[in-house]
Amino acid sequence: MNEYAIKVEGLTKRFGDFTAVDAITFNVSKGEIFGFLGANGAGKTTAMRMLIGLSKPTEGTGYVAGFDIRTEAEKIKKGIGYMSQKFSLYNDLTVKENIRFYGGIYGLSKKQITKKTTEIMEELGLFEVAKKPVAALPLGWKQRLAFAVSMVHDPEIVFLDEPTGGVDPHVRRQFWETIYQQADAGRTIFVTTHYMDEAEYCDRVSIMVAGKVEALDSPDNLKNQYDSETMDEVFLKLAR
Numbered sequence: 001m002n003e004y005a006i007k008v009e010g011l012t013k014r015f016g017d018f019t020a021v022d023a024i025t026f027n028v029s030k031g032e033i034f035g036f037l038g039a040n041g042a043g044k045t046t047a048m049r050m051l052i053g054l055s056k057p058t059e060g061t062g063y064v065a066g067f068d069i070r071t072e073a074e075k076i077k078k079g080i081g082y083m084s085q086k087f088s089l090y091n092d093l094t095v096k097e098n099i100r101f102y103g104g105i106y107g108l109s110k111k112q113i114t115k116k117t118t119e120i121m122e123e124l125g126l127f128e129v130a131k132k133p134v135a136a137l138p139l140g141w142k143q144r145l146a147f148a149v150s151m152v153h154d155p156e157i158v159f160l161d162e163p164t165g166g167v168d169p170h171v172r173r174q175f176w177e178t179i180y181q182q183a184d185a186g187r188t189i190f191v192t193t194h195y196m197d198e199a200e201y202c203d204r205v206s207i208m209v210a211g212k213v214e215a216l217d218s219p220d221n222l223k224n225q226y227d228s229e230t231m232d233e234v235f236l237k238l239a240r
């Protein structure tokens with residue numbers, strides 16, 4: 001039935017006379033890591049807001065986790081994970097309290113929350129700092145914790161909006177190890193980024209230019225197609 005985690009056709013958003021997202025069409029397979037790229041103002045955030053049920057399309061159709069983005073936005077909000085660039089951890093709560101808090105928001109039972117808290121702390125090696133306020137953690141750890149917390153309700157798809165801003169390539173690489181683990185377990189990852197090393201890590205990448213999807217393929221195919229050595233070069237040729 002739903003072979004795709006995300007299926008979008010002719011999706012359009014206008015603000016008055018201005019078309020911010022111009023008839024974009026693409027599918028994302030289950031378990032795929034899909035990079036959503038574009039220069040500042042290309043329309044990524046506007047498109048993503050429609051996908052996660054926060055904004056109604058002007059035209060076009062979209063299905064996310066099998067739900068219609070026009071009529072089933074509430075189901076989408078509950079069924080997906082979302083990590084924004086300004087991730088929403090509470091700095092003055094401890095690591096453990098943050099996990100428990102999000103478990104509560106997503107309606108997990110007490111038992112599920114306790115199980116999930118242990119699981120996340122084990123996975124991320126956070127036991128030592130469990131009782132420290134999140135403010136005390138290095139940024140890279142905070143990002144991994146925010147990612148873990150966005151999946152506390154075990155969603156089929158996670159949307160990551162520039163999840164690794166401000167950290168160096170080594171720390172980004174660590175974050176991506178966690179992304180791979182999740183994709184290997186069958187979760188679909190939809191990620192926006194400005195870092196071209198991250199674009200290289202995706203299964204497929206789309207590049208938006210002025211509201212349109214100008215290119216969409218695997219990093220290798222895009223490099224061939226645009227006669228480029230790196231994704232940086234591809235991006236510059238298309239989206240500068």
Ligand SMILES: Nc1ncnc2c1ncn2[C@@H]1O[C@H](COP(=O)(O)OP(=O)(O)OP(=O)(O)O)[C@@H](O)[C@H]1O
Pocket residue numbers: 015018020038039040041042043044045046047
């Ligand atoms: N509510 C709005 N009303 C009018 N114009 C808007 C609105 N939201 C976004 N826009 C415009 O739509 C265009 C696309 O914006 P959007 O934020 O989607 O781009 P983006 O690709 O996410 O950029 P960035 O990487 O800077 O976040 C921009 O020109 C922006 O000014």
